[in-house]
Amino acid sequence: xxxKRLSYILMGEAGMGIILLLxxxxxxxxxxxxxxxxxxxxxxxxxxxxxxxxxxxxFVILLGGIDLSVGSVLSLCTVLAGLVIxxxxxxxxxxxxxxxxxxxxxxxxxxLFNGLVSETWKIPAFVVTLGMLNMARGxxxxxxxxxxxxxxxxxxxxxxxxxxxxxxxIFIFSLVIVFxxxxxxxxxxxxxxxxxxxxxxxxxxxxxxxxxxxKVAAYVICGAAVGIAAILYMLRLNIASPxxxxxxxxxxIAAAVIGGTSMSGGKGSPIGTLIGAAIMGVLNNxxxxxxxxxxxxxxxxxxxxxxxxxxxxxxxxxxxxxx
Amino acid sequence: xxxxxxxxxxxxxxxxxxxAAVDLTVERGECHALLGENGAGKSTLIKAVCGFHxxxxxxxxxxxxxxxxxxxxxxxxxxxxxxYQEFNLLSFLSIAENVFFDRLPRKGxxxxxxxxxxDAEAVLERIGLRASPRTPVEFLGVAQMxxxxxxxxLSGECKVLIFDEPTATLSPKDSGRLFEIxxxxxxxxxxxxxxxxxxxxxxxxxxxLTVLRNGEVIGVRDVADAGIPExxxxxxxxxMEAEYPFSEKVGPKNRVIFEARNLRFKASAHEVSxxxxxxxxxxxxxxxxxxxxxxxxxxxxxxxxxxxxxxxxGERVEINTPRDAVRAGLSLLTEDRKSQGLILALPLxxxxxxxxxxxxxxxxxxxxxxxxxATGQYVDELSIKTPSTEQLCRNLSGGNQQKAVLxxxxxxxxxxxxxxxxxxxxxxxxxxxxxxxxxxxxxKGKGVLIVSSDLNELMGVCHRILVFxxxxxxxxxERKDFSQExxxxxxxxxxxx
Numbered sequence: 001x002x003x004k005r006l007s008y009i010l011m012g013e014a015g016m017g018i019i020l021l022l023x024x025x026x027x028x029x030x031x032x033x034x035x036x037x038x039x040x041x042x043x044x045x046x047x048x049x050x051x052x053x054x055x056x057x058x059f060v061i062l063l064g065g066i067d068l069s070v071g072s073v074l075s076l077c078t079v080l081a082g083l084v085i086x087x088x089x090x091x092x093x094x095x096x097x098x099x100x101x102x103x104x105x106x107x108x109x110x111x112l113f114n115g116l117v118s119e120t121w122k123i124p125a126f127v128v129t130l131g132m133l134n135m136a137r138g139x140x141x142x143x144x145x146x147x148x149x150x151x152x153x154x155x156x157x158x159x160x161x162x163x164x165x166x167x168x169x170i171f172i173f174s175l176v177i178v179f180x181x182x183x184x185x186x187x188x189x190x191x192x193x194x195x196x197x198x199x200x201x202x203x204x205x206x207x208x209x210x211x212x213x214x215k216v217a218a219y220v221i222c223g224a225a226v227g228i229a230a231i232l233y234m235l236r237l238n239i240a241s242p243x244x245x246x247x248x249x250x251x252x253i254a255a256a257v258i259g260g261t262s263m264s265g266g267k268g269s270p271i272g273t274l275i276g277a278a279i280m281g282v283l284n285n286x287x288x289x290x291x292x293x294x295x296x297x298x299x300x301x302x303x304x305x306x307x308x309x310x311x312x313x314x315x316x317x318x319x320x321x322x323x
Numbered sequence: 324x325x326x327x328x329x330x331x332x333x334x335x336x337x338x339x340x341x342x343a344a345v346d347l348t349v350e351r352g353e354c355h356a357l358l359g360e361n362g363a364g365k366s367t368l369i370k371a372v373c374g375f376h377x378x379x380x381x382x383x384x385x386x387x388x389x390x391x392x393x394x395x396x397x398x399x400x401x402x403x404x405x406x407y408q409e410f411n412l413l414s415f416l417s418i419a420e421n422v423f424f425d426r427l428p429r430k431g432x433x434x435x436x437x438x439x440x441x442d443a444e445a446v447l448e449r450i451g452l453r454a455s456p457r458t459p460v461e462f463l464g465v466a467q468m469x470x471x472x473x474x475x476x477l478s479g480e481c482k483v484l485i486f487d488e489p490t491a492t493l494s495p496k497d498s499g500r501l502f503e504i505x506x507x508x509x510x511x512x513x514x515x516x517x518x519x520x521x522x523x524x525x526x527x528x529x530x531x532l533t534v535l536r537n538g539e540v541i542g543v544r545d546v547a548d549a550g551i552p553e554x555x556x557x558x559x560x561x562x563m564e565a566e567y568p569f570s571e572k573v574g575p576k577n578r579v580i581f582e583a584r585n586l587r588f589k590a591s592a593h594e595v596s597x598x599x600x601x602x603x604x605x606x607x608x609x610x611x612x613x614x615x616x617x618x619x620x621x622x623x624x625x626x627x628x629x630x631x632x633x634x635x636x637g638e639r640v641e642i643n644t645p646r647d648a649v650r651a652g653l654s655l656l657t658e659d660r661k662s663q664g665l666i667l668a669l670p671l672x673x674x675x676x677x678x679x680x681x682x683x684x685x686x687x688x689x690x691x692x693x694x695x696x697a698t699g700q701y702v703d704e705l706s707i708k709t710p711s712t713e714q715l716c717r718n719l720s721g722g723n724q725q726k727a728v729l730x731x732x733x734x735x736x737x738x739x740x741x742x743x744x745x746x747x748x749x750x751x752x753x754x755x756x757x758x759x760x761x762x763x764x765x766x767k768g769k770g771v772l773i774v775s776s777d778l779n780e781l782m783g784v785c786h787r788i789l790v791f792x793x794x795x796x797x798x799x800x801e802r803k804d805f806s807q808e809x810x811x812x813x814x815x816x817x818x819x820x
Binding site: 187188189190191192193195196199200202203204205206207208209210266267 | 623625644645646648649650655657662663664665666667668669673677678680684687688689731735
């Protein structure tokens, strides 16, 4: 194996897995209380929501698109679900089920709008989703009358704090999403279609496929992931609020890109994205434990995001050099 | 006195001798026509003159001095300018800004607009473009945009002005005005190289002509002494060089498998109608720009249609997208296999099944076993040279990439197959294999339509050839009547009138 090929592999998923391990080791040595079961549970809780969103984001980025609206759409979904779940007229189990549907439905509707508008009028996704970022924020403030919703059913709140064998339930849910994304992308016709379109949309169209439909569907899937992430958020913090979710889009994009998803599309996987989210989470938690303040940490994680994109361009360059 | 003198210029690409010791001299105030079939070497020659690539050997002299441009910028600085068929204008900027874009007059750090407009006005007057230099280019028509291009060429020092198919997009009236300008430029002493398929134009403005074929100069004539038949003969040559498999035993059946009636599409002003029979290899010939590719793309729904009906086995079919086309039983192998035929970053196996995912899947899940079986089958049948079925397509050679595209559509198993330049850029051995395959397809009763710029190839493999000329089907030739003169005669028909 030559040097270039090795460095290419190291910049991909495998390399990121190694970096994750190294980070853990470094923090375990230098950070007090990092390598404790309690802190591990903590980290898993912290990365659950970002992981769920980032898997949806991976679908969209694989197609060469982007979704900047995930943060405010997430907020919208929590409020929609929150209004349903606090509706006293129904039995608790029904409220919970309907809340999940409300969150999913809200997310998918926003995704459908993003996909349809950008595909129908051939508008860059970042413009449409930037518009959606504002629209969803305005809508959620309007619907909620800018008030935070709490007083969820007790059953719901206890569900959220479950952590069998130290693994938080909400992390298990987000793992299910990762698994679902992996299966769809790896084994289904639709997954094949996403990689193919991300690499060469015109060739796919000329092979007799409706590329537009598949692209819109990816935005809907991303919306669904955000809807589920909204429910996970409510399980974790037991609130639904019109002001949460700021900056979530950056974290999700960073997780995907750090995990090896190419910003120009066609390359990446949800497993990588999970690793990317874990790196972000470990970094955030570890830096806190070695005594770094909030503001300084924000600088570091922001820098990591830039670094991830730089890494992405290097990957592209290396893969061209390998041919 | 010769302004530009080209002496024994040669250039080769892997497998192709694009230019073989080409000589060309252009005098002061002369309009010199450069003629030749598609791929004769005209573009390569112009590109060498303009510094886009360096010749392998030979020399060029400009005004008697050695001239060897390393970049297009060198060529411009030396006074060699080109007006391309496609314009390079910045549509939101004004005429004046476009004309002087590479050397805007300045006053300190600012653009000296009053001077810019004065200078531009002078150039526009010289070529007779009556428009304010302040007009944004986007408001101009095609003919006016071309005049802006000419003005741009004349804004600096211009010794040699090259026109590449300048009338392809102009109306007859605008062409007339262009000739006026060219005559005037001649009288000013500028040397002009004129490339066009329209032979009648040559008689209007050119003084001499040079004919290229297969990268060689076939002859130089004074336009006044050369008749159209002689020119066509010079362009065509005589010999059929390659061997083609053709069997009299496999003939087309009487049943019509596909028919297009009054097909109209945006790129062309004319309607196209023809029928393809079962087991027939129907060739489409014509010059570059005669709308052959566009016709295939319109049939396949790759580009929108504007009217007309398509029939398969006598039944009308609605085809608006490639998806409709594939469902109706059509395949299209595009000219550009890298950007339109294959997904280079994906492995061979995934490309093979790309047009028939339904066959290699069950309940929405890919059936990898079937995918690998099918790929293995085509690797054997088409002898695709690849280390494995998982080799990325970008690492395959040109001929094997073309075979990968073939495999993709063979797996789809359509009844009607449209080929656009199936053997372009492929070595002789692979070409022959592809011809055999075409014959295999018609033996199975499929209908095959082939667009090719290689006339010998079409005459070698087809039962019948349709000749396109400027968007019209100018003629139809049966195999027994195949001759280059006849087909080229049709090909030029709409350009000569």
